[in-house]
Amino acid sequence: MPIASWNSRFLTGIEIIDIQHEALFETVNTLADAVKVNNASPRVGGYLEMLATQTQEHFTTEERFLTESRNRQLRSHLEEHRALNTKLQELQTRHNHGGLVSADVALFFAEWFAHHLAEVDMANGGSNGKPEPAPGA
Ligand SMILES: [Fe+2]
Ligand SMILES: [Fe+2]
Structure with missing residues (x-):
């Protein structure tokens, strides 16, 4: 069973965001599998790099939506x-200095993304791109 299990409650309704979120879950699961097979393998470093690249791209995309919609939780997000x-x-x-990635690290990412998507991305307009109502409106 994958450690990061995708769920429709994570859907924001913005196609690019949803595609990126699902891809992040897949990469976390791929990293977890690689760690389980052999955490000394160079593949682990490759998947870690893939996760960092995808995360950076996703945050850039999502932050653009959050900024455009003047999200009130922008700073904490x-x-x-x-x-x-x-x-x-x-x-x-x-x-890169020879340290090994443990199974706990993959689990940390699975839990971080599940929590962040459900509690932060989806909260108060999250990344749904719709402008939030003005206070008191
Ligand atoms: Fe986010
Ligand atoms: Fe996100």
């Missing part, structure tokens, strides 16, 4: 994105 980017960079640096 961006802070969560930055924190994950930092974590990914640290892991890549550690891996």
Whole structure:
């Protein structure tokens, strides 16, 4: 069973965002499988890099929607994105210096994305691209 299981409750209704989210889940599962088979394999570093690239592309896309819709939770949302980017960079640096990626790391990403999509991306307009009503409206 995949550690990151895709669920329709994650759907935002914006095709590009939904495609990116689902692709992120697939990459987390691919990383988890590679770690399980052999966490010393160079494939693990490749999947970690793929996850970092996809995450960066996704955050750039989503932040554009959030900014255009004047999302009121923009600052805290961006802070969560930055924190994950930092974590990914640290892991890549550690891996590039011979550190091994553990199963816990793949599980961390699965849980982070499930939580972030359900609780942050979907909250208060999330990334659905619709302008939020003005306060008091
Ligand atoms: Fe987000
Ligand atoms: Fe997202």
